[in-house]
Amino acid sequence: MDNHIAIKAENLEVSFFIQRSGINNFKDFILTMGLKSPFEQKKVLKGFNLSIKKGECLGILGRNGCGKSTLLRTIAGIMKPQSGVLEVNGNVAPLMALGAGLEPELTGIENIKLVGVLMGMSRDELKNSIDKIVDFSELSELEINMQVKRYSSGMMSKLAFSIAAATDPEILIIDEALAVGDLGFRRKCADRINEIKDAGSTILYVSHHIAEIKNICSRAIFLKDGQVFQEGSVDDICDLYEKELVKNK
Amino acid sequence: MIDDKDKRGIGSFTHLIWVLAYKTLKLKYKNSVLGFFWSMLNPLMYLLIFTFVFSKVFGDIDRYPLYALTGIVFWSFFSTSTIQITESLIDNSGVLKSINVPPIAFPLSAQLASIISLGFTLVPFTILMLLFGLEISWELIFFIPILLIFTGFTLGLSLIITSLNVYFRDMQLAWTSFLPAIFYSAPIAFTSELIPKEYLLLIKLNPLYYYINLLRDVVYHNRMPDGTNFLIGTVLAVVTFTIGFVIFKKLERGFVSQF
Numbered sequence: 384m385d386n387h388i389a390i391k392a393e394n395l396e397v398s399f400f401i402q403r404s405g406i407n408n409f410k411d412f413i414l415t416m417g418l419k420s421p422f423e424q425k426k427v428l429k430g431f432n433l434s435i436k437k438g439e440c441l442g443i444l445g446r447n448g449c450g451k452s453t454l455l456r457t458i459a460g461i462m463k464p465q466s467g468v469l470e471v472n473g474n475v476a477p478l479m480a481l482g483a484g485l486e487p488e489l490t491g492i493e494n495i496k497l498v499g500v501l502m503g504m505s506r507d508e509l510k511n512s513i514d515k516i517v518d519f520s521e522l523s524e525l526e527i528n529m530q531v532k533r534y535s536s537g538m539m540s541k542l543a544f545s546i547a548a549a550t551d552p553e554i555l556i557i558d559e560a561l562a563v564g565d566l567g568f569r570r571k572c573a574d575r576i577n578e579i580k581d582a583g584s585t586i587l588y589v590s591h592h593i594a595e596i597k598n599i600c601s602r603a604i605f606l607k608d609g610q611v612f613q614e615g616s617v618d619d620i621c622d623l624y625e626k627e628l629v630k631n632k
Numbered sequence: 633m634i635d636d637k638d639k640r641g642i643g644s645f646t647h648l649i650w651v652l653a654y655k656t657l658k659l660k661y662k663n664s665v666l667g668f669f670w671s672m673l674n675p676l677m678y679l680l681i682f683t684f685v686f687s688k689v690f691g692d693i694d695r696y697p698l699y700a701l702t703g704i705v706f707w708s709f710f711s712t713s714t715i716q717i718t719e720s721l722i723d724n725s726g727v728l729k730s731i732n733v734p735p736i737a738f739p740l741s742a743q744l745a746s747i748i749s750l751g752f753t754l755v756p757f758t759i760l761m762l763l764f765g766l767e768i769s770w771e772l773i774f775f776i777p778i779l780l781i782f783t784g785f786t787l788g789l790s791l792i793i794t795s796l797n798v799y800f801r802d803m804q805l806a807w808t809s810f811l812p813a814i815f816y817s818a819p820i821a822f823t824s825e826l827i828p829k830e831y832l833l834l835i836k837l838n839p840l841y842y843y844i845n846l847l848r849d850v851v852y853h854n855r856m857p858d859g860t861n862f863l864i865g866t867v868l869a870v871v872t873f874t875i876g877f878v879i880f881k882k883l884e885r886g887f888v889s890q891f
Contacts, residue, residue, distance in 0.1 A: 399889035402799070409800035421799075422886075460732040462888050479730035488659050500651045501731050505644050 387437050388472065389554055389585040390458060395431040395467035397450075397457050398424040424465075427453040429609040431467070440586040442596035442617060444624045445606035451589050454606070455479065455556050458587070473553025473585070476502065480558070482539045487532035491522060491542055494531055498546045512549045519575070520545035521568060541568055548575050555579055558589045573599065593621045645737070652741035656716075657748060672753050675701075675708045682821045690822060695852075698764035702851045703820035703844050705757060709750050710786055710840065711811055717742040717790035718797050718804050725891035735884045739794055743787050747779075761851070769854040778850070778857060782843040784869030791876030795883040798890050818844060839868050 400422045412421050427450045435441055445451050456462040457469065459477040484498040495516050499509045517527055520541045531539065547555070555576070576599055580586055590596055596603060596617060603620035605612045605627070613623060640648070661668055682700040693699050720742035721728070721735065728735055758766070797803035818840040827835055835841055842865040849857045 400886040401889060408802040409796070409806060410802060412800055456729075456888065461729065463885050475732070477730060477732065480726065483730035484727045486655060486659070488662060489655070493655075493658075497651060497655055498731075500644075500648050501727060501733050503640055503644070503732075506647055 388434055388470070389437045389439070390433070390435040390472070390587075391468070391470040392431050392433045393468040395428055395433075395457070395469055396426065396465045397428040397431075397453055397462060398426045398465055399453075401425050427609050428457070428464075431610060433604070433611055433614075435585060435587070437472075437585055438580070438583045439602060440580050440588065440600045442600035442603035442620070443587060443589045443606060444591075444596065444603060444620055445612075446628070449606045450609040451606055452479070452558060453609075455558055455587060455589065458554070459556055471554065474503070474550075475554045475556060476547050476550045476552030477556040478544065478547040478558065479556070481536075482543045485531050485539065485543065488530060490530055491520075491527040491534075492517070494542065495546055498543075499549075502546070502550060504550060508550075516545045516549045519548065519571075521571075537565055537568070544572055544575075548572075548579065551582070552579070552584060554585045554587070556587045559591070593624070597621060640734075645734070648733070648737055649741045649744060652737060653744040653748065656720075656742060656745040660745075660749075668752065671749060672756060675704045675753070675757075678704045678708075686821050690826070693823060695765040698761055698766055699823075699848070699852055700821055701757065701761060701764065702848050703818070705750075705754075706782065706840070706844050706847055707815060707818070707820050709746065709782075711815075712749075713743060713746040713783075713786045714790045714793060714807065714811075715804075716746055717787070718794045718807065721794050721798055721887070722801075729888055729891050735887055736791075736880060739787070739791055739880075743783065743790070747783065750779075766851065767854050771850045771854055771856060774850045774857050775847070778843065778846045778862075778865075781862075781865045781869040784873045785839060785843070785865070788869070788872030788874070788876035791873075791880040795880045795887075798883070798887050814838060814840060820844065839872075842868065 401424075403421055403423050431450075431454070443451050443454070453462060455477065456479070457464055458471055459475050459479070460471075461477070461479075484501045485494050486497060489497065492513075495513060496509060499512070499516075504512070520527070522538060522541060526534075526538065531542070534542070557576075576586060580599075586599070588596065588600055600617050602614070603617045604614040605620050605623050607627075613620065660671070679697065679701055682704075683697050686700070687693075687696045690696060717739045720738040724738050727733060728738075793803055793807050797807075817835060817838045819835065820840075824832060824835055824841070824845075842861045846857045846861050846865060849855050849861075
């Protein structure tokens, strides 16, 4: 296997199993039993090909519903492909939805432990990085011991990003997660992302903010209907993205 | 049990289960000072009702409150386990959608939490049972293997309900409506000796019959658990758990599309 490849997808097919309209409970299922299958497949990624080198920072652009999140989920191992080849070399830290796994009733510090373990940190790793996480999150002693349900959404994103960034991932996935937070923290996140990048990690970055993509990424792809429509330099793809959006208005 | 895509070892998987179970228990007891008390209130209500309503009807059952309480303890373990395990997946759909964590961790941790919960309530219940005439004997040690096979059965059944519930959300409603049928056909408030011979078979179709009778052997009758019942209980547990596990593993692929 090529050592310089972080992620390689060949002819990847990923679909959703969704209920056929009209059958979404068990009662209807029983009533139509034997007459029709209650599920249909909705293909999201169709014959998807992509290869990402180690240390690359790839921006992913595309209209809503074109398969960006599904692609990221498949790479993160959350969704399984129906067919095709997917090679992922390295541990993946997904930052998919802001504050996923955070338990509102628990305090910040308890949440660090909870989400850290969910993300696959071992007991020792957690012990070693807990101070680092608190430090990075810029939350005060008082705030970190407060229930997360009393946090503002900015504070929540600080906590969430701090946990995900602490794992020193080989592949970091960011799905529109940095949209909130104050300017200072956003700059710090960008710095941390660059630090992760400089350490040789691969980054996949989904955003609708062209400026952010231009700032962070070294290459970009444009997704359309579950396939790579075009790939190229960040500037070219961003221009294409703007053109496509205007065209479809 | 661990997914191939997930690089957790068995050690950190176990750690994950404990952390999740701890979280569940903490949330359950945190927001009410009386949290622990509430988890005992429901079985106590049953006990009160049974004692008042049935001790006249079933007057010839020796130490009736103790008899009823043994049944109620297992019943509430069974019903709360199945319900909490079913809820565990839906409650954590956000996590399953955005973090690569084996879905089975949630039902397993919910089961662990309800075993620990049972452990907590056993302390006051044992005191209560002593007041009702419980005799301490060495046979009580069999409580542990009996609880083990009962848990296997409960978990297996819950895995089936849980995985179907992700696809058909009314599964949970169907199950809660079905629970009373299991309750009233199990020898919780009455003894199976009072049942006419022709209906006895019907009672024996209820899996709880075996586990509750086994528990009664050691707690109420102070004797060795019945061999045949123990064998049936074990086979039921192994078969149910295997089926539940296989169904869960088959259906978990599509979970994310349903959340």
